[in-house]
Amino acid sequence: MAITDYPDEKLLHLYRQMYLVREFELRAINERRAGLIPGFIHSCVGQEATAVGACAALEPTDVITSTHRGHGHLIAKGGEPKYMMAELAARTTGYCGGKGGSLHMSDFNLGILGANGIVGGGIPIAVGAALAFQQRKEPRVALSFFGDGAANEGAFHEALNLAGLWKLPVIFFCENNLYGEGTPQAKQAPVADLAIRAAGYAMPGVIVDGNDVLAVYEATKAAADRARAGGGPTLIEGKTYRYRGHYEGDPMVYRSKEEMEAWKLRDPVTGFRARLLAEAGLAEEKLHALEAEVQAMLDTAVAFAAASPKPQPQTALEGVYGDTDGGLVF
Ligand SMILES: Cc1ncc(C[n+]2csc(CCOP(=O)(O)OP(=O)(O)O)c2C)c(N)n1
Numbered sequence: 574m575a576i577t578d579y580p581d582e583k584l585l586h587l588y589r590q591m592y593l594v595r596e597f598e599l600r601a602i603n604e605r606r607a608g609l610i611p612g613f614i615h616s617c618v619g620q621e622a623t624a625v626g627a628c629a630a631l632e633p634t635d636v637i638t639s640t641h642r643g644h645g646h647l648i649a650k651g652g653e654p655k656y657m658m659a660e661l662a663a664r665t666t667g668y669c670g671g672k673g674g675s676l677h678m679s680d681f682n683l684g685i686l687g688a689n690g691i692v693g694g695g696i697p698i699a700v701g702a703a704l705a706f707q708q709r710k711e712p713r714v715a716l717s718f719f720g721d722g723a724a725n726e727g728a729f730h731e732a733l734n735l736a737g738l739w740k741l742p743v744i745f746f747c748e749n750n751l752y753g754e755g756t757p758q759a760k761q762a763p764v765a766d767l768a769i770r771a772a773g774y775a776m777p778g779v780i781v782d783g784n785d786v787l788a789v790y791e792a793t794k795a796a797a798d799r800a801r802a803g804g805g806p807t808l809i810e811g812k813t814y815r816y817r818g819h820y821e822g823d824p825m826v827y828r829s830k831e832e833m834e835a836w837k838l839r840d841p842v843t844g845f846r847a848r849l850l851a852e853a854g855l856a857e858e859k860l861h862a863l864e865a866e867v868q869a870m871l872d873t874a875v876a877f878a879a880a881s882p883k884p885q886p887q888t889a890l891e892g893v894y895g896d897t898d899g900g901l902v903f
Pocket residue numbers: 641642690691692693719720721722723724750752753754819
């Protein structure tokens with residue numbers, strides 16, 4: 574579909590979400606340096622189009638599973654920046670009451686089944702959710718985000734096998750950013766295109782430019798429509814790149830400046846902004862207004878986090894186990 578075929582509201586929504594993800598991450602990086610945020614964060618700066626394009630193709634009742642690099646996924650599925658920032662700052666007002674941090678945020682009401690510190694851990698969880706949807710005959714889809722490194726885990730292969738066998742309504746979305754920690758993809762997998770692995774599990778494998786939000790949206794929408802119609806799973810591989818280190822503080826000795834600079838020329842956020850002005854004919858003022866609104870929202874989020882209390886030691890064991898009346902409902 575040409576960019577001019579999209580309604581302005583849709584284009585603005587995609588841009589707003591990508592801008593929000595980018596700016597949320599930059600704030601989180603700054604606030605960590607300033608001391609508000611303890612612990613590790615793995616930022617997704619550079620990978621905004623995969624998160625936003627994929628989630629824009631889902632319905633509110635669909636669910637996602639996320640990763641250690643999950644802030645963008647959560648925001649794209651409707652996560653509230655202020656509750657996310659409060660969680661990063663380890664405050665009681667955060668998504669996990671301040672006890673989970675970056676790696677454990679979830680909101681079942683929004684269909685966010687959780688970030689995950691276990692590489693590949695979210696993939697079978699999405700398959701389980703998809704099995705529930707199929708059994709209950711609900712027209713819902715589960716989408717699992719994971720990285721290129723996760724595609725070499727046993728859990729990936731086992732999950733795709735069952736999903737392919739049972740034709741489950743699930744989308745496997747691999748964000749191939751070329752590295753698993755400091756290991757380049759060529760040193761961890763014998764194939765350059767991970768999407769070809771789909772053939773082994775009788776599902777389509779689709780390669781998409783992961784820095785092009787419209788391409789990601791269209792590929793995911795096609796997969797979601799097929800899954801909802803009983804056509805089974807799809808493996809999508811979005812080729813993308815992370816600008817920051819694996820974690821904040823990573824010295825990044827494993828990659829060259831030239832490589833990093835080359836990817837920045839294909840920036841998903843500023844590239845889409847330029848297209849909105851040049852190809853979709855949107856006015857600069859509209860984008861400015863939206864950017865100002867996002868900045869104000871993030872000011873509020875940081876202030877909310879900073880003003881919120883830290884959890885008390887005696888609450889440490891609360892929320893550790895699922896609800897005894899049958900677990901969590903999604
Ligand atoms: C099962 C497991 N193995 C190893 C780790 C340590 N670890 C954390 S992130 C990571 C790299 C994951 O790479 P990838 O899946 O490509 O995701 P990316 O960080 O590139 O987004 C590793 C090895 C872990 N958390 N879990």
